[in-house]
Amino acid sequence: MSGLVSTKVVLALNAGSSSLKFALYEAATLAPLCRGGVTAIKEKDQPAQFSAKGEAAAALSAGAGPAPDIDHEGAARWLIGAIGERLAALPIAAVGHRVVHGGADFDRPVLVTPDILKRLEALSPLAPSHQPHNLAPIRSLLESAPQLPQIACFDTAFHRTQPRLAQLFPLPREFAERGVLRYGFHGLSYQFIAEELRRLGGARAEGRTIVAHLGHGASLCAMRGLESVATTMGFTALDGLMMGTRSGAIDPGLLLHLVMQEGYSPKDVHSLLYERSGLLGVSGISDDLRALEENATPAAEEAMALFAYRAAREIGSLVSALNGLDRLVFTAGVGENSPSTRARICASLGYLGLALDEAANARNALTISAPSSGVETMVVPTNEEAVIAQAAQHLLHAG
Structure with missing residues (x-):
């Protein structure tokens, strides 16, 4: 641990379905x-694995790792220990946590x-594949370290700036009154990108922007003045x-057909729509776009063509909500690392007048559009972890 100065830290936790990502930051x-x-948390036939990088990684990795069959609560306890x-x-x-769903109350x-x-x-029923995993480390630490401040940061909160029409479903009014609304997700990622765009400045910084968060989970967010006005994810x-x-x-209607006609x-x-569809279902090969790019079938x-088609079609929908487009931003695993998907x-x-600079796109440059675009x-x-740490620091300073 040579070179590390004694200081308090903020721990940011980001729990996924089979992982627990973390980042350590100086609190001040x-x-x-x-x-x-x-x-590989609770994955069949795969033991859990720990990895880390950065200034404190060597010291943190020295010693026994997590138990092979550890769950999310156990992983959080092990990491804190x-x-x-x-x-x-x-x-x-x-400790700051990513929590996918904050509902209508937590903005x-x-x-x-x-x-x-x-x-x-x-x-949890509104985000069954995410919320229980997000809350497991919180529950564990409330029991094992109740004196440790924990801050929940919500993926839905960024989208609470949307106008009411963007949040409504065309259902009887009683549904909206009991909280059946379009909430939107990936808000921590969109908040980070908004802050980065503000920092980068430029003539289009506050203009009509669409951010494409393309990863294993994927969504789009339309922003005006770097605030969310519409998004592709809903309830x-x-x-x-x-x-x-x-x-x-x-x-x-297809879902009604499956239930009423096919039993x-x-x-x-739930299993069909959450676990067996998307890239995995259409390809029959993998849910990892990198594996599909290496496969010539x-x-x-x-x-891959359908993934891009659906993204481009939804971008067109959000362009309508913005009444035009000044800037398109790609982010997350696929958005940041797949030139072919962006192309x-x-x-x-x-x-829209968009023209790509093929060479810049191939090297994942900051700006990939042609000068004439x-x-x-x-x-x-x-x-996302940086946003979580910033929120934790703010609440600490607020007492």
């Missing part, structure tokens, strides 16, 4: 110290109490774009 300055994660034992000079001042980060946790658990994180294993938007149970429909090609999507957007097109890496 938010200087990054270390980031990594526990992967490892930091306390192996990075004793870096006591944890607070900003909050300090978690047992009552707040109960309210967030009640939202749940299943809506909108085609994703790794999720279908995205689908005809509800599908609700559990069958017609099914892999069709899956496929942009090839359908020439009607009517739409500035960019690749901006996201950092």
